[in-house]
Amino acid sequence: DTEVTQTPKHLVMGMTNKKSLKCEQHMGHRAMYWYKQKAKKPPELMFVYSYEKLSINESVPSRFSPECPNSSLLNLHLHALQPEDSALYLCASSLLATGYGYEQYFGPGTRLTVT
Amino acid sequence: AQTVTQSQPEMSVQEAETVTLSCTYDTSESNYYLFWYKQPPSRQMILVIRQEAYKQQNATENRFSVNFQKAAKSFSLKISDSQLGDTAMYFCAFSDMRFGAGTRLTVKP
Numbered sequence: 001d002t003e004v005t006q007t008p009k010h011l012v013m014g015m016t017n018k019k020s021l022k023c024e025q026h027m028g029h030r031a032m033y034w035y036k037q038k039a040k041k042p043p044e045l046m047f048v049y050s051y052e053k054l055s056i057n058e059s060v061p062s063r064f065s066p067e068c069p070n071s072s073l074l075n076l077h078l079h080a081l082q083p084e085d086s087a088l089y090l091c092a093s094s095l096l097a098t099g100y101g102y103e104q105y106f107g108p109g110t111r112l113t114v115t
Numbered sequence: 116a117q118t119v120t121q122s123q124p125e126m127s128v129q130e131a132e133t134v135t136l137s138c139t140y141d142t143s144e145s146n147y148y149l150f151w152y153k154q155p156p157s158r159q160m161i162l163v164i165r166q167e168a169y170k171q172q173n174a175t176e177n178r179f180s181v182n183f184q185k186a187a188k189s190f191s192l193k194i195s196d197s198q199l200g201d202t203a204m205y206f207c208a209f210s211d212m213r214f215g216a217g218t219r220l221t222v223k224p
Binding site: 033040041042043044045090092098099100101103104106107108109 | 148150152158159160161162165167206210211212213214215216217
């Protein structure tokens with residue numbers, strides 16, 4: 001199984017809502033990532049988890065709160081988002097964290113619209 | 116900090132022909148990895164090819180090969196015998212997963 005799954009596929013939320021994005025992999029990978037991708041732009045790294053510990057936070061606003069409950073699951077909790085946060089949110093995993101040259105496996109993404 | 120530059124926003128190629136996508140980067144590290152990822156329209160990003168900086172031999176994966184020039188900090192991707200399914204955004208990426216701006220490749224029948 002070389003699949004990274006993400007739910008939901010689409011999400012529309014108001015600026016006062018609280019929602020969560022979910023990512024799951026069963027490849028035994030110990031590194032998981034969240035990216036934000038705007039239309040026609042490259043993915044921008046947000047967070048990296050290595051062995052279930054947050055290792056990189058790319059100065060992401062606190063309205064985005066990541067969580068890694070176990071080695072297979074990664075969540076992104078959203079609260080009080082702004083319209084400019086509307087984007088495709090990609091999850092990825094790799095055997096070990098960046099710097100070791102391991103391939104990243106990407107999920108299909110969650111398309112988020114903030115109204 | 117590393118930077119990755121792709122200077123070709125869009126390219127097109129006829130089916131069965133060869134195309135080369137350019138990527139340059141800047142780093143002070145001596146050992147690192149470089150990647151080309153492909154993102155087809157409305158489909159998941161997948162790895163195309165990977166190069167280790169300390170390996171002088173250029174990486175090859177079937178129709179995909181790279182021209183890695185470490186001194187020039189250049190990492191281009193050559194696609195031979197282009198197929199319609201190669202139509203996608205192609206991103207060059209550094210070890211720390213900083214991506215270049217991308218090149219939109221269209222393969223024409």
